[in-house]
Amino acid sequence: MEKTRAVTARTSSESTRDIPEATVARLPVYLRALTTLADQGTGTCSSEELAVAAGVNSAKLRKDLSYLGSYGTRGVGYDVDYLRYQIAREIGVTQDWPVVIVGIGNLGQALANYSGFRSRGFRVVALLDADPARHDEVVAGIDVRPFDDLEQIVRDHDVAIGVIATPAVAAQDVADRMVACGITSILNFAPSVLAVPEQVDVRKVDLSIELQILAYHEQRKTQHAADPVEGASA
Amino acid sequence: MEKTRAVTARTSSESTRDIPEATVARLPVYLRALTTLADQGTGTCSSEELAVAAGVNSAKLRKDLSYLGSYGTRGVGYDVDYLRYQIAREIGVTQDWPVVIVGIGNLGQALANYSGFRSRGFRVVALLDADPARHDEVVAGIDVRPFDDLEQIVRDHDVAIGVIATPAVAAQDVADRMVACGITSILNFAPSVLAVPEQVDVRKVDLSIELQILAYHEQRKTQHAADPVEGASA
DNA sequence: TCCGTTTTGTTCTCCCGTTCACAAACTCCT
DNA sequence: AGGAGTTTGTGAACGGGAGAACAAAACGGA
Numbered sequence A, B: 001m002e003k004t005r006a007v008t009a010r011t012s013s014e015s016t017r018d019i020p021e022a023t024v025a026r027l028p029v030y031l032r033a034l035t036t037l038a039d040q041g042t043g044t045c046s047s048e049e050l051a052v053a054a055g056v057n058s059a060k061l062r063k064d065l066s067y068l069g070s071y072g073t074r075g076v077g078y079d080v081d082y083l084r085y086q087i088a089r090e091i092g093v094t095q096d097w098p099v100v101i102v103g104i105g106n107l108g109q110a111l112a113n114y115s116g117f118r119s120r121g122f123r124v125v126a127l128l129d130a131d132p133a134r135h136d137e138v139v140a141g142i143d144v145r146p147f148d149d150l151e152q153i154v155r156d157h158d159v160a161i162g163v164i165a166t167p168a169v170a171a172q173d174v175a176d177r178m179v180a181c182g183i184t185s186i187l188n189f190a191p192s193v194l195a196v197p198e199q200v201d202v203r204k205v206d207l208s209i210e211l212q213i214l215a216y217h218e219q220r221k222t223q224h225a226a227d228p229v230e231g232a233s234a
Numbered sequence C: 001t002c003c004g005t006t007t008t009g010t011t012c013t014c015c016c017g018t019t020c021a022c023a024a025a026c027t028c029c030t
Numbered sequence D: 001a002g003g004a005g006t007t008t009g010t011g012a013a014c015g016g017g018a019g020a021a022c023a024a025a026a027c028g029g030a
Helices: A021-039 A047-054 A058-068 A080-091 A106-113 A147-157 A168-180 A207-226 B021-039 B047-054 B058-068 B080-091 B106-113 B147-157 B168-180 B207-226
Strands: A077-079 A097-102 A122-129 A142-146 A161-164 A185-188 A201-204 B077-079 B097-102 B122-129 B142-146 B161-164 B185-188 B201-204
Touching: A021 A047, A021 A058, A021 A080, A021 B207, A047 A058, A047 A077, A058 A080, A077 A080, A080 B207, A097 A106, A097 A147, A097 B207, A106 A122, A106 B106, A122 A147, A122 B207, A142 A147, A147 A168, A161 A168, A161 B207, A168 A185, A185 B207, A201 B207, A207 B021, A207 B080, A207 B097, A207 B122, A207 B161, A207 B185, A207 B201, B021 B047, B021 B058, B021 B080, B047 B058, B047 B077, B058 B080, B077 B080, B097 B106, B097 B147, B106 B122, B122 B147, B142 B147, B147 B168, B161 B168, B168 B185
Parallel strands: A097 A122, A097 A161, A122 A142, A161 A185, A185 A201, B097 B122, B097 B161, B122 B142, B161 B185, B185 B201
Antiparallel strands: none
16 A cells, blocks of 8 residues: 555655665676776776676666666766765765664674774664673773663764674574664574564575575585486386 | 476375465474473464464465465364474475585674574584684684685585685686585575576675664654654645 | 354465576777 | 767666465364
């Protein structure tokens, strides 16, 4: 229902309307590819070049970009810097997003140290852990603080995005607390299904699931290799 | 073309034929949910219960399971242990998969220490790093070894799955070496697009991309909240 | 044994995403 | 200025997945 709302009417402030989810998921990939091209000194690129750099089909790339607007020039291609800015603006990474990370185990530390966040518009404003033994530590130049400080930190820094890197058993509690203090986007690394209100976005990253998917295909490959040619048994 | 091969003919050893990719990606989720249920002492569950535990629609769950075979009992539900075994077998995690991890930075260490691998049919047989300064270290009870040992380790342990946790610039080289010594499945944490031969599977996990997707939706939320009601400007 | 209840397995329809193919538009060269 | 060559933006066809809805099958009680 909500989906067809206002497709004909147009308000002033909208270049952005109704970008498909699949496209949104690829925009960061394009952004990265464009950054690489820019670093190489490329000023202009065709959809084909960018598609190769991003690892996708050029038709798909063009259609994706068309949802943002007409930022290319026919017969020429795309201006790398210009397109990069437009995509960054569309995603929202021209501004700085404050982020809190909860759970400073191995993964939490890796995340805290990950330079890819800072360079892409995210700033880790706090590391939280429930274990008092960790509250003395400094990870990635940031003090580890008690989990109970969450409310205050979220308020002080106007945090909207939280990262959960705790064990599975703690994840739901952490999510509840995050939601309670106004966080509306959660990146969950814990292997558990989170129950959150409708308006809260949750994305899940599960390291072992990815490996299991690979294992499935790997198993099929070796199976097939061992098989005689299909139908030879008849 | 290849896809429609032998859909009518049936060889002896196949319960498994043509499982949709979307389903494959969910099987590990079901597996985890079943393990949780089993730990709680649940012996039997309905598709509805399991669907809730896995965070999916029950119709979708039933359809997914139907690709594996008929492992439920109408009017009763699914036997938790039996279904769990069947899914594990289908994915291929009843056997043990030897895995090598290349790149022992923060992320590599987190991966090496991640208990979720071992408990799910994966065994880290080697940690490799190009930096000689790291070759004395022991991470997660495993010696860090020179990257050049890759060939020998892959041969000795019959490794089919490799994990790349290096910086982006090194990723393609590592992938090439992996492919050269017979690895056919790669899990790539480096933020770069890998070029590999057709028969090699690559899955990519990009931490910052997930955050950017959240940022996009977050931006829209706040934007909409600031907007007057659609059409009120006219 | 038979009927009502429960729950699976499957069919059917709809929608989203991908890809093809082409018209529109821009540049360059003559 | 005009035509040839390029490359974008998009309409249309196609394929696959999601969800609703139902028929088939198992159980339990009388």
